[in-house]
Amino acid sequence: MKKWLALVITVCLLSAVFTGCARSEATPQDTAVVSRGELVISVSVSGNLEMPHKMDLSFGTMGTVTEALVSEGDKVNKDQVLAKLDARSLELNVTMAQARCEASQAEYEMAENRLMQTIYPYYTYTHTSDLPGTWLTLEKAQANLEEAEKLLEQGNIDEAQKLLGQVQADLDKAQKKLQSRTWQLPFSVKLVELQVDEAKAGLDIAKAELARSELELDKAIIVAPFDGVVTDVMIKEGQQLSAMNYVNPAISLVDPGEIKMDGVIDEVDVAKVKLGQRAVVTLDALPDKEVNGIVTFISQAGTVKAGVVSYKTTITLQNPDKELRDGMSATADIIIERHGDVLLIPNRAIQGSWEKPWVEVIADDGTEKREIALGLSDGINAEVLSGLKEGEMVVLPSVSHVPFGSM
DSSP: OHHHHHHHHHHHHHHHHHHHHHHHHHSOOEEEEOEEEEEEEEEEEEEEEEOOSEEEEOOSSOEEEEEEOOOTTOEEOTTOEEEEEOOHHHHHHHHHHHHHHHHHHHHHHHHHHHHHHHHTTTOSSSEEOOHHHHHHHHHHHHHHHHHHHHHHHHTOHHHHHHHHHHHHHHHHHHHHHHTOEEOOOOHHHHHHHHHHHHHHHHHHHHHHHHHHHHHHHHTTEEEOSSSEEEEEEOOOTTOEEOTTTTTSOOEEEEOTTOOEEEEEEETTTGGGOOTTOEEEEEESSOTTOEEEEEEEEEEEEEEEETTEEEEEEEEEESSOOTTOOTTOEEEEEEEEEEEEEEEEEEGGGOEEOSSSEEEEEEETTEEEEEEOEEEEEOSSEEEEEESOOTTOEEEEOOTTSOOTTOO
16 A cells, blocks of 8 residues: 555656646747847936917007908018008107108207307307417427427437427427417307207107107007917907007917927936937827927926925927927937947846846857846846847846846
């Protein structure tokens, strides 16, 4: 009986061993090929597109809309007239102000002419002259100059320089005598000068009135402040604008040539992001489209929400497509580092530690353990600096294996 029991146990053990071997042979190992490609380290930012160059335009005065010259979707150029009010009374004000300005200009010119005609009969200079004293001083200067010339001919340079200094002093004295006493303007001249000042003040007032009238006329016209596309028209011809509603938006304009993406960066990643770094922007509404951008703003002040600190950032899109719209949800991958044409393996294949990583490589007679050197990792794949060749196969441990770098 005991022999039979021992025999049964032996058979069972052998059966279990062979079954296990069969299962082992039936379960192939997961592998990956050592490939060559590009490895990109990026920081992801979520946000929305914004067209910052947009504006709601309105009239600056009351009146009746006579012309709405654009419709939604129209492309317009800077300084193009978009809408007009009935401005006949304002145009008349401008015409009258121009006439007053011209009349004031003529009055001012006539007043200046009268001043000239009044001045010249009395005097030509504003100072009287001591003519006798001036001539005596000039004669003295002439004598000293002649004496200095003689001394120079004799070679007596020092004495000649002294006399030349005296000549300069005599000339300065003669100049003072030439304008020795201020001439007092006659009363008739002063009166005409006051008339000129009055005419000049009238001209300034007329010019100011003309400028005010032209400004009021400008308020009756809506002009495009930049090149763009009309997104909304809220007025119609014949509509009466009162003091209550003339300031309401009449036309909305946007410049689609400039698009930015506003988002937030987590505090863990903000130190990695720098101004000028490139980004690749994808959109929820256009999943097959990628748009390049550049980081143009990173806030210095953090925002705390639910205990999470984040920082506002702006990415300016380059050559934005016509399909892009203001407000679209978007995600940007800011490129922190990019390595091209490098050997890549999945992080899952790597075992060991950061200091001494190794992988199992498929060999002719099974597998072999091989130490490697690593470069960058994006969390999914890793750059292999040495230890492997392109085309080799590495073993991927079971899913129960903790992926390298996930600790």
